[in-house]
Amino acid sequence: MRFDVVVEFADSPVMGKSIDRGIGKAGVHGARKHLFFCIGPDCCASEDGQGLWEYAKKRVKGLEVPVMRTKAACFRICTGGPWLVVYPEGIWYGAMTRERLERILIQHIEGGRPVREWVVAENPLARDTRAAVEE
Numbered sequence: 001m002r003f004d005v006v007v008e009f010a011d012s013p014v015m016g017k018s019i020d021r022g023i024g025k026a027g028v029h030g031a032r033k034h035l036f037f038c039i040g041p042d043c044c045a046s047e048d049g050q051g052l053w054e055y056a057k058k059r060v061k062g063l064e065v066p067v068m069r070t071k072a073a074c075f076r077i078c079t080g081g082p083w084l085v086v087y088p089e090g091i092w093y094g095a096m097t098r099e100r101l102e103r104i105l106i107q108h109i110e111g112g113r114p115v116r117e118w119v120v121a122e123n124p125l126a127r128d129t130r131a132a133v134e135e
């Protein structure tokens with residue numbers, strides 16, 4: 001299902017094109033997964049988190065599955081990071097390393113099988129939002 005972007009300033013040709021460009025650059029319409037990272041500073045050492053983020057930026061470009069990635073400021077867990085949350089499944093992975101990310105990208109993102117032994121929490125939000133969107 002595709003949702004069109006509706007914003008207050010969409011009737012401005014300049015802002016509309018600017019938003020369209022950003023939406024395209026972000027890969028919103030083609031994305032099959034969205035990866036959210038918390039890279040510290042409270043849940044992990046900032047340099048560990050930043051290293052993971054830099055690795056993720058390079059690595060997701062080569063995936064067979066179109067993926068969006070977002071650096072979140074804080075998930076309010078503030079321990080046990082860096083954190084990765086994968087949507088639409090709503091699967092939370094903690095203690096992320098490059099090695100863990102690599103396996104998650106291959107097994108979960110491309111293969112569709114979450115790395116169960118590393119899943120800390122799971123909440124697929126889509127099961128609730130679909131009904132709300134269709135109302």
Ligand code: FES
Pocket residue numbers: 038039040041042043044073074075076077078079081083
């Ligand atoms: S700083 Fe990562 S969860 Fe709060």
